[in-house]
Amino acid sequence: MTQHLTAPAATPTTGTHPGWWRDAVIYQVYPRSFADGDGDGMGDLAxxxxxxxxxxxxGVDAVWLSPFYASPQADAGYDVADYRAIDPMFGTLLDADALIRDAHRLGLRIIVDLVPNHSSDRHEWFRRALDEGPGSPLRERYHFRPGKGEHGELPPNDWESIFGGPAWTRTADGEWYLHLFAPEQPDFNWEHPAVRDEFRSILRFWLDMGVDGFRVDVAHGLVKAEGLPDLGSHDQLKLLGNEVMPFFDQDGVHEVYRSWRTVLDEYGGERVLVAEAWTPTVERTAHYVRPDEMHQAFNFQYLSTHWDAGELRAVITDSLAAMRPVGAPTTWVLSNHDVTRHATRFANPPGLGTQLREPGDRALGLRRARAATLLMLALPGSAYLYQGEELGLPDVTDLPDEVRQDPSFFRAAGQDGYRDGCRVPLPWTVTGPSYGFGDGGSWLPQPAGWGELSVEAQTGDPGSTLELYRAALALRRERPGLGAGEAVEWLPAPGGVLAFRRPGPDGAPAFVCTANTTGAPVRFEAPGRLLLASDRVRTGVTGTAELPADTTAWWAV
Structure with a gap:
């Protein structure tokens, strides 16, 4: 039942500036794994x-909350049964209201996840569509189709689910419905006006609650090609993200987002839309952030890049160039709830993908992860952090199969199914129940020694990853313009080293970033005064500096 709230929470009163999102650092909270307020082993809004x-x-500017809506949790909340209600495991609408208000008082903005490509099969629309049977008008709000074959026993087309297996499930009455993800996640038909009207209403509901924006899940998926044509490939999953598909990145999605933008523009406080859009090129990603559409889009090409100077320079250059014509900021991200944490990804040989089950060289992975973070935070645009990366957390790669909950783990083919490894609850204290996560254990088991990586263990330790993040984010705030702008000036550098200059605003000193992606130290002429480094940098009286292997340094010029 909807709870009636008082006036919407005010927008943040500190640390604001026009276009705040253009250079913001946004921290992703995965609610079930961040902190448990009621001791039931599951993280929550309290x-x-x-x-x-x-x-x-x-030192972050905004917090992005992964889904907390009412849901059967077939896919960790990305199967939404009611977009205007909080799942009891996370709290109530009053808890959400209090969280938004407290965040704003602290100068933090709140971005919430929105899941428009599909609903839960427990959503009222879908339940009624099943009950009413073939011919029900409610079935037109999803993709119900008769099957192929003599008795309709074959799926309507050859599309495959991202989680593996056919993208169609047959109902008891013989029709089939489309689900690009789990069978419990039927896809909406975005050609239907009721679907479009409903989501504009949902936007207004949460904007009235005071949220500062929406991260749009599967933003590239809403519109399907007319007629739902066969793809004709037996290796569809390898094509994802490499070319336009009949169910992804269709041009019709942009009409939807232009409509949404008019809704957000009715509200003050610079509310934003952020696209999770897997596209074949950064140029197609830029289509989502044209001036009358979204404000930001995730840069998955950057996330997928190996720790290699040549590859990094190419994707940075291409990303900045693609966003410049549409006037949108580039975004940078290294980890999220769907991929292996970069401390583990960089610990393994390149080419193994973004979901791994091998721990790799832990020390090497952490060293590279720290360096990659400083490189990312030195780039112009907005940066996204995933909870726990500031602690240098690795993926938990040895979770027993019986505790895993990723739906793709239980289906043939599809994604590797190892996303649980990056979702293990955070350690806050050195000892105690679930290392401070909560008093009632944790919904995924935490590894032994997790407390050594906790917030408590790292606070005050100048060599810790947590204090490196705190120092980097403080410098980013103290030096206006560090995240602003739309270009970098590449400087000459030894092989395997990236070096670029960022001009300071209004005559302020320039800033130089140097990143050594090789496995050996590199000596070069110091570009200025050392501000911060991911590892110990040796500087000499002759003006030279030695940058250790897999290390990034910031310099004031």
Whole structure:
């Protein structure tokens, strides 16, 4: 039942500036794994609310919350049964209201996940569509089709689910419905006006609650090619993200987002739309952030890049160039809830993908992850952090099969199914129940020694990854313009080293970033005064500096 709330929470009163999102650092909270406020082993809104001061002190500008809506949790909340209700495991609408208000008082903005490509099969529309049978008008809000074959026993087309297996499930009455993900996640038909009207209403509901924006899940998926044509490939999953598909990145999605933008523009406080859009090129990603559409789009090409100077320079250059014509900021991200944490990805040989089950060389992975973070935070645009990366957390790669909950783990083919490894609840304290996550254990088991990586263990240790993040984010705030702009000036550098200059605003000193992606130290002429480094940098009286292997340094010129 909807709870009636008082006036919407005010927007943040500190740390604001026009176009705040253009150079913001945004921290992703995965609610079930961040902090548990009621001791049931599952993270919740009360736990997040209690930890907001930690995020303020870390130095981020905004918090993005993964789904907390009413859901059967077939896919960790990305199967939404009611877009205007909070799942009881996370709290109530009053808890959400209190969280938004507290965040704003602390100068933090709140971005919430929105899941428009599909609903839960427990959504009222879908349940009624099943009950009413073939010919029900409600079936037109999804993709119901008769099957092929003599008795309709074959799926309507050859599309495959991202989680593996056919993208169609047959109902008891013989029709089939489309689900690009799990069978519990039927796809909406975005050609139907009721679907479009409903989501504009959902936007207004949460904007009235005071949220500062929406991260749009599967933003590239809403519109399907007319007639739902066969793809004709037996290796569809390898094509994802490499070319336009009949169910992804169709041009019709942009009409939807232009409509949404008019809704957001009715509200003050610079509310934003962020696209999770897997596209074949950064140029197609730029289509989502044209001036009358979204404000930001995730840069998955950057996330997928190996720790290699040549590859990194190419994707940075291409990303900045693609966004420049549409006037949108580039975004940078290294980890999220769907991929192996970069401390583990960089610990393994390149080419193994973004979901791994091998721990790799832990020390090497952490060293590269720290260096990659400083490189990312030195680039112009907005940066996204995933909870726990500031602790240098690795993926938990040895979870027993019986505790895994990723739906793709239980289906043949599809994604590798190892996303649980990056979703293990955070360690806050050195000891205690679930290392401070909560008093009732944790929904995924935490590894032994997790407390050594906790917030408590790392706070005050100048060599810790947490203090590196705090120092980097403080410098980013203290040096206006560090994240602003739309270009970098590449400088000459030894092989395997990236070096670029960022001009300071209004005559302020310039800033130089140097990143050594090789496995050996590199000596070069120091470009200025050392500000911060991911590892110990040796500087000599002759003006030279030695940058250790897999190390990034910031310099004031």
């Amino acid at each position: 736990g997040i609310r209690a930890r907001l001061p930690y995020l303020r002190d870390l």
